[in-house]
Amino acid sequence: MALSDSTLGGMSLRIRKASFVVVALLALVISACGGTAGTPAGTLGPISGDIRISGWSSSPTEDALLQESINAFMAANPTVKVKWEPIAQDYETVLKTNLAAGTEADVFYADIFWIDSVMKTGKLLALDDLMAKSGVKKDDFVPTLINAFAYQGKQYGIPKDFNTLGLVYNKDLFKAAGVAEPTNNWTWTDLQAAAKKLTTGGVVGLSLPADAARFVPFLWQAGGDLANINNAAGQAAVDFYTGFEAKDGTSKLPSELGMGWAGEAFEKGKAAMVFEGGWLPADLNNNFKNVNYGVVQMPKGTSAKSNLIFTVSYSISAKTKNPNAAWALTNYLTGSDNQAKVLKAGFALPTRQALSAQITNPNSKAIFDGAPYGKPFNYASANTGKVNDEINKALESVILKKSSVKDALDKLATTIKPLLTP
């Protein structure tokens, strides 16, 4: 499409006029947004701009709580506009696809269980300088939690909250079976004995899934470790965990009960005990108000107490156009005031050490107390997902009596060996 000079000249005049208006408008908008900052956060300097924040959506109540916090942040910082963009499903895949395409949000959740695979790519912003400017110290947070989001000496995320596993039990079923309620001092033997008494008719004492995220604490409780999973301690742990179903008949896989996960079996009264984190009490309080439950710490194993720590960070994209504003939001959401609010709502536990004294609910306390002796859910760094798959397969084959404990573990040891040494 060739244009004659005269048309071009006429058009360019119009364009020039139009572009003048646009520039004038832009200047107006920019001066309104930037320039004068709302509340300067420490020595961070003025913050402004549009920020997108993305995460998964656990429940409408939790969404509402986050939106409320975001609104409070925007009210305090009128120059920043924050948009919450939840990702409905397959969060990890969607986020990683976005990271590959460069369309990720400015601030997003990153799970301890796969953040290692992202930290090493350089797609996350190192937060150390921003933390120093705002006076945020690593010591403010529970060490296991904050350290899980560090890579080669740099901090790539601030833990937003955390969970461990607790023994969640149905008080009514315990009463009906005439079994004394569990305590924080229970041993493996106590658990076995109670499971036997609680298994009656359509109810199993326990529902243990073929899931590394439930089994691994038992491995540590027996004094075992993943690198030597087929040693005596590893065999004892697998024998104990799978024995509930394979030997005693006191446990069933959630799928065998026709349930999607162990928590559902508990909610529907098909299992008297399960090992879950704070998400189960939160769901029970919201959707299964008639279930009379309690939570205690995981039992003491043959060797020691142990637990698994699940945590999620707020991390910032290395490509964000407004790093100061993104950090200010992260700092606000992980700050004392906001974390105290989250704790009150009862979904998850605060990551700031100073707030531990405020945990008064005994159920939350049981989950919080798992942290000091727990280990984070990233035991094979970037390969944790693959190692979990292999552990799950081994557990399933033993539970379904397709394989002996020893055979399954010898095979498992060979398959996970290359995954554990990066």
Added chain:
Amino acid sequence: MAVVARGAVRRPSRFRYWREWLTAYTFLAPFLFFLVVFVGAAIVLAVYFSFTDYDLLSDPVFVGLKNYQAAFQDESFLHAVRNVATYTAVVVPVQTFVALVMAAVLDQKLPFRRFFRIAWYLPCVASSVVTTLIFMWLFLPDGFINAALNFIGLNVRINWLGDEATALPSIMFMNIWATAATMMLIFLAAIQDIPGPIYEAAHLDGAGPVRQFFQITIPLLRPAIFLVVLLGTIGCFQLYDQVKIATNGGPNEATLTVTYLLWKEGFRDLNMGYASALGVILFAGIFAISLVQRRFLDVRPDY
């Protein structure tokens, strides 16, 4: 007459030829664009990725045939291939037979024929996600199917989808139920295409309806049977949605299929290179089997 004929066979001028070419491709352009970009380029890239290690976040690294070697040493993949083979060996014959019987029945002048045509076709209209969710309820240990079996005196409590022995057969049942009607439609159309006089002649020669069915209908349906078997086989090889929704490949990999493994490797674990290699292997498998089937089922009709 002669003038008209000459005019009709006159070759279009060069200009007209190009103009028609241009018009045709202008109309085709939007479709071609999507075909080239979203199918052609995707296939080329998938083949390229199958020779690399690629996790989306870092650049692909060329590794030669490593992914293909890994696949044939991967127990899960071999398990998936065995599952798919079993699944295909059962589903394709059963589904073809059921569809043929349904088509033959609907071809008769029966009362309520229209009602049955609609009723039998309904499963195809429903989304596979919805029908799978409904079947999951029916298959629950305390679900309808066990209740029905108990009602007729069999005292069972089978965990259909949760038991290694019954999980794959349950999915087979689900899929036959859902797809047989589509195949029936192909058969019905083909049956109605068979010229009536052939049946009349057979009738005069003294052939009864059963003999007519086996000696006329079935032989003349060979192209349709080939199509149904081919489509059925490809559908079986691509089994994914029911597995993803109902069993996640479990229990103990009893319902793991190649496409589910491909999804898991590629989109859950982000091993795009390995997943692409699985995709290429799957394509080669489907292509080879289609060629073999073509050999054995002569596709030309006999009349």
